[in-house]
Amino acid sequence: MQKTVTSGKSRKAVTNTIVHIFLAVLSLIWIFPIFWVVLLSFRVQKGQYITSFWPKEFTLDNYIKLFTDTAIFDFPRWFMNTLFISIFSCIITTFFVLAISYALSRIRFKIRKPYMNVAMVLGLFPGFMSMIAIYYILKGFGLTEGPFIYLALIMVYSGGAGLQFYVAKGFFDTIPKALDEAALIDGATKWDVFSKIIMPLSKPIVVYTILQAFMAPWLDFIFAKVIAGADPRYYTVAIGLYTMLTKENIMNWYAPFAAGAVCVSIPIAILFIYLQRFYAEGLSGSVKG
Amino acid sequence: MAGFAKKKDREFPEVVPVLEVLQDGDIFTKLSFLIWGVGNLARKQIVQGILFLALEISFICYFVIFGAHALYQFVTLGTATQTEVFNEAKQIYEYIPGDNSQLCLLYGVVTIFVIIGMFLVARAACRSSYYAELAVRKGKKPLTFRKTVSEFKDKRMYQVFLAFPFLGLLLFNVMPLLFMILMAFTNYDRNHLPPKNLFDWVGFENFTRVLNAGSDLGRTFWPVLGWTIVWAIFATFLNYIFGVILAMIINRKDTKIKGFWRFVLMLTIAVPQFVSLLVVNTMIQEHGAFNLILRELFGMGPLPFLTDATWARVTVIVINLWVGIPYTVISVTGILNNIPTELYEAAKLDGAGIVAIFTKITMPYLMFVMTPQLIVTFMQNINNFNVIFLLTNGQPATDAYYRGTAGKTDLLVTWLYKLTIDNKDYNLGAVIGILTFVLMATMSILTYRNSKSYKEEEGFS
Numbered sequence: 001m002q003k004t005v006t007s008g009k010s011r012k013a014v015t016n017t018i019v020h021i022f023l024a025v026l027s028l029i030w031i032f033p034i035f036w037v038v039l040l041s042f043r044v045q046k047g048q049y050i051t052s053f054w055p056k057e058f059t060l061d062n063y064i065k066l067f068t069d070t071a072i073f074d075f076p077r078w079f080m081n082t083l084f085i086s087i088f089s090c091i092i093t094t095f096f097v098l099a100i101s102y103a104l105s106r107i108r109f110k111i112r113k114p115y116m117n118v119a120m121v122l123g124l125f126p127g128f129m130s131m132i133a134i135y136y137i138l139k140g141f142g143l144t145e146g147p148f149i150y151l152a153l154i155m156v157y158s159g160g161a162g163l164q165f166y167v168a169k170g171f172f173d174t175i176p177k178a179l180d181e182a183a184l185i186d187g188a189t190k191w192d193v194f195s196k197i198i199m200p201l202s203k204p205i206v207v208y209t210i211l212q213a214f215m216a217p218w219l220d221f222i223f224a225k226v227i228a229g230a231d232p233r234y235y236t237v238a239i240g241l242y243t244m245l246t247k248e249n250i251m252n253w254y255a256p257f258a259a260g261a262v263c264v265s266i267p268i269a270i271l272f273i274y275l276q277r278f279y280a281e282g283l284s285g286s287v288k289g
Numbered sequence: 290m291a292g293f294a295k296k297k298d299r300e301f302p303e304v305v306p307v308l309e310v311l312q313d314g315d316i317f318t319k320l321s322f323l324i325w326g327v328g329n330l331a332r333k334q335i336v337q338g339i340l341f342l343a344l345e346i347s348f349i350c351y352f353v354i355f356g357a358h359a360l361y362q363f364v365t366l367g368t369a370t371q372t373e374v375f376n377e378a379k380q381i382y383e384y385i386p387g388d389n390s391q392l393c394l395l396y397g398v399v400t401i402f403v404i405i406g407m408f409l410v411a412r413a414a415c416r417s418s419y420y421a422e423l424a425v426r427k428g429k430k431p432l433t434f435r436k437t438v439s440e441f442k443d444k445r446m447y448q449v450f451l452a453f454p455f456l457g458l459l460l461f462n463v464m465p466l467l468f469m470i471l472m473a474f475t476n477y478d479r480n481h482l483p484p485k486n487l488f489d490w491v492g493f494e495n496f497t498r499v500l501n502a503g504s505d506l507g508r509t510f511w512p513v514l515g516w517t518i519v520w521a522i523f524a525t526f527l528n529y530i531f532g533v534i535l536a537m538i539i540n541r542k543d544t545k546i547k548g549f550w551r552f553v554l555m556l557t558i559a560v561p562q563f564v565s566l567l568v569v570n571t572m573i574q575e576h577g578a579f580n581l582i583l584r585e586l587f588g589m590g591p592l593p594f595l596t597d598a599t600w601a602r603v604t605v606i607v608i609n610l611w612v613g614i615p616y617t618v619i620s621v622t623g624i625l626n627n628i629p630t631e632l633y634e635a636a637k638l639d640g641a642g643i644v645a646i647f648t649k650i651t652m653p654y655l656m657f658v659m660t661p662q663l664i665v666t667f668m669q670n671i672n673n674f675n676v677i678f679l680l681t682n683g684q685p686a687t688d689a690y691y692r693g694t695a696g697k698t699d700l701l702v703t704w705l706y707k708l709t710i711d712n713k714d715y716n717l718g719a720v721i722g723i724l725t726f727v728l729m730a731t732m733s734i735l736t737y738r739n740s741k742s743y744k745e746e747e748g749f750s
Contacts, residue, residue, distance in 0.1 A: 016543050023538065027553045030611065033568050034560060036578055096457060099450040107447040110304055115451075122462055124729040126672050126702050129722035132709050133465030133472075140395050159461025162454035189443040221563045222674060226710065238563050245567055254571070261564040269559035276555070 037265075040258035062259040073253065075260055077233065078240040085150060085236065086217040089157035093213035096161035098206065101168035102194060106180065119163050128222050131156070135226050144227065149234040152227050157217055171205040172198065208278040211271055218268055237264050307412045310419040321418040322411050328418020332425055336434035341414045348407050356400045363397025366390045366475070367487045389483045394475070398468050402459070473719035479712055488716075495720045506717065509691040509704075510724075516602070517700045521670040523606045524613065529663060531610060532617020533655060537647075539618070540625050551622065554615035562612070566679035569608055573680075595684050598697035605698055609676055620662070621655065628654050664736045668729055674702045683707065701725050 042058045066075050104112060134156060138144050143152045175198060183193050199206070217224070217236055224236045232243070241260050244253040311319055314328075321328035326341030367388025376383045421431035432440075441449050473495055481488035501507045539550045557565065572578040573594040580591040594604045628651065636646050677683065683696030683703050690696070694712050695704045701721055709718035 012543070019538060019541065019544060023544070023550050026535070027550060030553055030557050030615070033565055033572065033611075034556065036572065037564070037568050096454040100454040103447045103450040107450075109447050120733070121730070122458070122466070124668075124733060125466055125726045126674075126705060126722050128674070128702075128706065129469050129719070129725075130462055130465035132715075132718070133469040134461055136391065137395060137465060137468065140392060155457075156461060159457040162458035163462070190446045191442040194446070219561050219563070221679070222706075238561070242563065242567065245571065250571075258568075261568065265560045265564050268561050269556065272559040273555060 037258045037261050040255055041262050043255050043258075045255065062255040063263075066256045066259045066263070069256075072232075073240065073244060073249075073256075074233070075237075075240065075256075075263075078235050078237045079263075081150070081234060082217055082236040082238075085153050085157070086214050089154045089217060090210060090213040092154070092158035093161045093164075093216075094206070094209050096158060097164050097168055097209050097213070100162050101165040102172055102198065104165055105169045105172035106177075106194075106198070107190070119165075123163055128226070131223055131226055138227070144229065146231075147234075149228050149231065153217070153224060153236075156223055156227060157220070158213075161213075168205050168209055171202060175201055204278045208275065211275045211278070215268060215271060215275075218264065305416065305419065307415055310415050314415070314419045314422055318415060318418040318422055321414045325411060325414035328414070329421060332418070332421035332431045334417075334421055334431055334434065337417060337437065341410075341417070344410055348403070348410075351403060355396075356403060359393075359396040359400045362388065362393040363400065365393070366489050367393045367483075370487055371484055386484060388487065390475075390477070390481075390486075390488045391483045394471060395468060398464060398471065401467075402464060469715075469719050470723060471719075472715045473723055475716055477716045478714040482713060491716075495716050499717065499720050499724070506691050508689070509695055510721070513690075513695055513699055513701055513704055514724075514728075516698070517671055520602075520606065520673075520700060521667055524609050524670040524673065524676075525663065525667045527606070528610060528613035528617055529659075529666075532614045533621050533652075535614060536618040536621040536625060537651070540622060551618065554618050557611070558615050558619070562675050563679055566612070566676060569611075570680050573604060573608075595681055598685055598687070601681055601685055601698050605677065605680055608680060609673075612676060621659075624655060624658050625651070664732070668732065671700070671729065672702050672725070673700065674706070677703050678706070 039055060041062050042060070043055045043062070044057045044059050045055070066073075070076065103109075104116065135144065138152045142148065179197055179201075180193050183197055184190075188196070218238065220236075221238045221242065225239045225242070228234045228236070228239060232240070235243070237260070241257055241264070243249065244257040244260070250257075311322065314321075317328040317331040321341075324342075325345040326338035328338075329335075329341060330338035367390045369387035371387040372385045373382050374385055375381075424431045474490055474492060475488050476491045476494075477488040480486070498504050499506045499510045502511055538544065539547055544550075574580075575591050575596070579594070583589040583592065593600050595601050632650050632654075633646060636650060641649065677698060677700050681696070681698045683699035685698075686693060686696045692712070694707050694714070699707070702725065705718045705721045705725070708714045708721065
């Protein structure tokens with residue numbers, strides 16, 4: 001009896017060790033590319049052909065080059081472009097998403113169900129199928145030249161907001177309708193209900209929507225590539241960094257690319273991890289119990 | 290009488306159908322369908338009446354100046370080709386611009402939308418007049434302009450809430466989609482590029498070309514479609530199975546520092562995909578980090594990650610595991626914690642082993658909760674542009690495919706991208722887009738509409 005317990009214990013210890021070693025190896029695999037970029041950004045060799053895994057020397061030159069050598073690749077400008085676009089599209093998108101989700105969740109009107117069906121159908125088309133057409137429509141109105149690219153990108157990022165109502169609508173659905181009804185009986189208008197009762201209760205989903213909308217232009221790659229096209233002055237960071245890796249540029253810009261990737265990834269990763277909390281809260285509903 | 294019965298069981302009694310308005314309304318209301326605002330003016334709603342009239346005048350101006358011609362050109366898609374004329378005085382060739390088929394198509398689409406809009410405004414004008422008429426009939430004063438506006442803060446707030454997102458959708462989703470869909474029925478390819486050349490309607494010719502397995506296009510379409518489906522199946526189910534196993538390993542009672550393992554996985558999601566995938570792309574090049582490590586540690590020659598078709602396909606599926614497993618782990622963890630512990634305890638009392646518990650309790654529970662999400666993931670994988678485009682860009686290239694437009698790892702979406710952006714075969718791109726839509730729609734009709742969450746949307750409240 002005594003013997004089986006100890007052998008069971010030691011077997012457990014062996015399993016535990018194996019599990020932890022396994023997890024450690026997996027973590028290394030998952031971390032490796034991230035670690036590789038960071039390592040790369042401090043490397044002295046600029047090009048893609050690297051002879052040893054561990055760099056022989058470390059340097060900050062890549063970061064300095066990224067921010068000062070702006071003749072071909074104007075990283076600071078791309079950064080500001082993206083920031084500018086994301087702030088404006090964030091404001092519009094947040095307003096759109098909250099408005100449409102609220103209306104679909106709280107108000108019963110005639111075209112509600114048809115609209116939700118149409119939205120589902122629209123979501124089934126490949127996303128950038130419409131985008132190629134958008135490019136030609138914007139071009140037809142002369143919006144793909146110079147500073148109009150900003151306007152075009154802002155409109156493109158916030159134009160599709162009407163389809164992104166699922167998460168926020170799910171949240172509004174969990175707020176008891178009795179709250180609205182009580183307020184309406186007390187003589188409040190529907191606008192009062194929205195602005196004074198529902199919004200204060202919906203902080204997690206508002207924050208979630210704002211951050212999500214803010215991050216979109218930093219992560220998007222295809223829309224920006226099609227719309228900004230050939231004019232590097234109006235690139236966002238994503239396409240900018242992508243062009244650094246094309247055949248002509250990779251020899252000189254591989255390491256600065258890594259530096260740029262690190263600069264963009266850190267704030268985005270922090271925002272994302274911060275966002276996770278609101279996402280969980282948003283899905284679990286507003287009024288607990 | 291029949292109209293009365295209908296009125297009773299209507300879900301939204303405050304919205305009177307236009308047909309009923311036209312039957313029941315007086316002469317002014319009926320006239321409002323043709324001359325907007327007449328009914329409002331007759332009821333002394335001056336501002337509303339003038340606004341409707343002004344709208345109608347602007348519509349008419351649009352049609353006289355622009356719309357009628359646009360509709361005509363929409364049918365013909367332009368008749369005059371651009372011509373080259375030698376200018377004697379300047380001694381150079383000059384271009385006399387012809388019609389631009391692409392703009393003809395675009396303006397035609399815009400005009401169609403304007404016509405639909407016109408019809409909607411006409412209905413609104415009728416209704417507005419009818420409501421005023423009803424008020425007069427009951428001996429009340431029709432709504433003043435100020436009252437109408439203040440209704441938007443209350444009874445009609447949803448209209449304001451919907452108006453702008455709708456407009457956005459219409460301009461940036463519906464209209465472009467229609468524009469693109471129409472291209473599928475033209476010969477707008479690399480040989481018919483405006484403004485130099487005209488293109489024209491060709492009916493279903495492009496569809497038959499793409500779907501015919503014997504034609505040059507069909508020989509590309511069917512293999513690419515096959516790979517797309519294989520990819521989606523592997524990418525979805527391998528990620529799911531390994532993700533669930535990993536989540537369970539982390540969730541074990543005896544596993545230490547659970548938060549740390551999850552944080553490591555979370556970190557890879559948090560880094561923007563274009564960064565992580567581009568980096569991995571450089572790592573699997575012939576002289577990239579993986580081959581470097583293979584050489585330094587094992588002295589092996591470079592492996593053909595991107596140059597051999599089979600290697601490349603396996604590589605993208607494996608790397609996609611790296612991309613996708615963290616998502617599964619994060620979403621499964623919460624569900625695993627929700628499985629009632631009584632189930633496990635009861636199973637243990639009955640003497641069930643780990644495997645039995647996994648197959649009889651954990652998996653069925655997870656499948657029950659996650660099936661809708663799995664379907665969504667599958668559909669996302671069919672359209673997984675980022676992973677393929679950034680990782681392999683469709684490489685390795687092959688001559689077997691239509692004019693070399695697609696590579697061996699290209700999905701339908703990336704092929705669509707290459708056809709339109711790189712090769713300017715817009716009609717073919719549009720056909721591929723429509724076929725992808727058909728594929729997705731079939732799947733979602735089969736699965737999504739049968740799901741509980743769709744049927745019981747009101748169940749919660």
